[in-house]
Amino acid sequence: MDYKLIRDLLDKYFQGNTSLEEETQLAAFFRQNTQMPDDIKAYAAWFGYLREQRAVKSSAPAPRMVTPAPARPFWIAIKTISRIAAVLLIGFGGFRLFSPRSQEINTEKTAAIDWSKYEAETPEEAFRLTSKALKRTSAELNRGAARAVEKVFNVKEQQ
Amino acid sequence: MSLQFFHTHIFPVKDKLYRFALRLLGNTADAEDVVQEVLIKTWNQRGEWPNIRNVEAWCMTLTRNLSIDRKRLHRHYTTEEAASGLPDERLPSPFQAAVAEEYTVNIQKALNELPEKQKLVMHLRDIEGQSYQEISEILDMPLNQVKINLFRARQYIRETLLKTERYGL
Numbered sequence: 001m002d003y004k005l006i007r008d009l010l011d012k013y014f015q016g017n018t019s020l021e022e023e024t025q026l027a028a029f030f031r032q033n034t035q036m037p038d039d040i041k042a043y044a045a046w047f048g049y050l051r052e053q054r055a056v057k058s059s060a061p062a063p064r065m066v067t068p069a070p071a072r073p074f075w076i077a078i079k080t081i082s083r084i085a086a087v088l089l090i091g092f093g094g095f096r097l098f099s100p101r102s103q104e105i106n107t108e109k110t111a112a113i114d115w116s117k118y119e120a121e122t123p124e125e126a127f128r129l130t131s132k133a134l135k136r137t138s139a140e141l142n143r144g145a146a147r148a149v150e151k152v153f154n155v156k157e158q159q
Numbered sequence: 160m161s162l163q164f165f166h167t168h169i170f171p172v173k174d175k176l177y178r179f180a181l182r183l184l185g186n187t188a189d190a191e192d193v194v195q196e197v198l199i200k201t202w203n204q205r206g207e208w209p210n211i212r213n214v215e216a217w218c219m220t221l222t223r224n225l226s227i228d229r230k231r232l233h234r235h236y237t238t239e240e241a242a243s244g245l246p247d248e249r250l251p252s253p254f255q256a257a258v259a260e261e262y263t264v265n266i267q268k269a270l271n272e273l274p275e276k277q278k279l280v281m282h283l284r285d286i287e288g289q290s291y292q293e294i295s296e297i298l299d300m301p302l303n304q305v306k307i308n309l310f311r312a313r314q315y316i317r318e319t320l321l322k323t324e325r326y327g328l
Contacts, residue, residue: 049262050286053286056178
C-alpha cells in the first residue's frame, strides 16, 4: 500500500485542492482499509462520517400528479363500455322513432295518388273546374257569414 | 416524455435534496416537506426544463431557497437545533461501531461551530460531490468564495481531528 500517495492526497484535500476523482479515491481508501498508520487513521473518522451521511435517504414518495394512474381492472372497463353503449342505443332509437319517419309515410302516400287523372285536358274544362271550385268556396264563405250574423242576432235578443 | 424525464432525472435526486434541506433546517419533517414542495414545483415548471442547463443544480437551488423561506417562518428553532444538521437518531451507525465515539461527537461539534456558508459548501462538496461551479450556482456565491469557504472548513475539521487524536478532546 502506497501510504505516501494517501498522505499527499490528504494534504491536498485539506488545502481544498483535490478534484472530485481524488476525493473519491480517498473515500474508497478509507472504506476498504481498516489497518493503516496512526497519522492516517486520524482521518478515518472523518471519511466514515461522510460515508454515513451519504447513506441518509428521504422517505418522500413521488408527488401524486407524477404517479401514473394504476391500470383499471378489466371488469370495470367492460362496465364503462356497456354504459356508453346503452346510452348510444337509447339515443339512436329515440331519434329513429320520432323524427324522420312521419315524413317518409306522407311521401309514400303522396306518391301513391295518380294526380294525372284529375288534370284538365282542354282549356274549357279547366275553366269549368276552376269556376266550380270558386263557386263552392264562395258558397261556403256566404254560409259562414250568414251563420255568424244569425248568432249575433240571437245574442242581442237574449240581452 | 415529461413523466419519464421526471422519474429518471429528477426523482432520483430527492435524497440529495433531502440531505441538503436537512443540513439547512436541522429537522427531518421540515426537510421532507421541502423535498415534496421542490418536486411539485419542479413538475409544475416542466415547460422550463429544456431551458435549464443543470436540472439537479436547479433543484438544489430551489431546495435552498425554500429551506431559507421555511427557516424564516419557523424562527422558534434555536440556533443550536438548526445548526445541529443531520440528527443522530435516523440510521443505525456502522461508523460509530467502528470508531471511538469521541470522534463522532467532536466532528458533530466542529461542524456545528462552522459558519453557515462553510457548512453548506462543505456539505455540497464532501457529501453530495458537487463541482465548485455547481456549488457556486446553488449557493449563489462567487467561485473564489466557494474555494475559500471549503478550505477554511476543511482546515477546521483537520485541526479538530488532530486534537482528538492527540488529546482526546
